[in-house]
Amino acid sequence: MMNPEVLERIAARRAELDEAEERLSTQLAEVRAERDELAVAERVWQRMSEQLADEQADAGSPLVQVAGRAVRLVPERAPGVQESALPAEYQRILAAVRAVGGPVATRQIGEVLGLDAEVRGKLEPLRGKLTKLAERGWLHKQPDGKFTARP
Known part of the structure; x- marks a missing residue:
């Protein structure tokens, strides 16, 4: 016990x-x-x-309403307007055109950006952005459809 x-x-x-x-x-x-x-x-x-x-x-790239959605505008190239005013995706496209150098086709830029260049549907939105950059003075579009960077 x-x-x-x-x-x-x-x-x-x-x-x-x-x-x-x-x-x-x-x-x-x-x-x-x-x-x-x-x-x-x-x-x-x-x-x-x-x-x-x-x-x-x-910042610097204004928003507008299109069909009820906010869309970022690509500004015109003008004195005092910096590349930083472009949306980030457009800045990447512009840098890719500059990196390639001379006249460049949409397919080449697509490859630089990592897009599947064999699929036409992947390149058409890029072609539209390149054209928009040319229309706004950031790039030059040649008659053969190739693009060059403006100095």
Whole structure:
């Protein structure tokens, strides 16, 4: 038979450990909840940073309403109008034309931009953007349909 004093000490110690376990479980739950909140805050911050970067990249190119949708305009090239006023996609196209050098066909620019140049449907929107850049003075369209960068 066990000593009643030993049994009492064992029961007291068990109660202390149960209390410590409950306290630590509560603390662990709080730590996990805060860590989850930080992960959400990080995702929100990342998303907002990307949106701000996009907005800054698009700054200067005005929005207009077409058929109820906001559409970014490609501004006319004029003194004081910087390339940064162009939407980001148009800036990439202009940079690709400059990178190729001389007169360049739509297919070549599509390849530089990573488009599937074998699919005509992939090139037509690009051709429209190149033409728009030429109409606005950013590129020169030659009679054979090729494009060159304006100095």
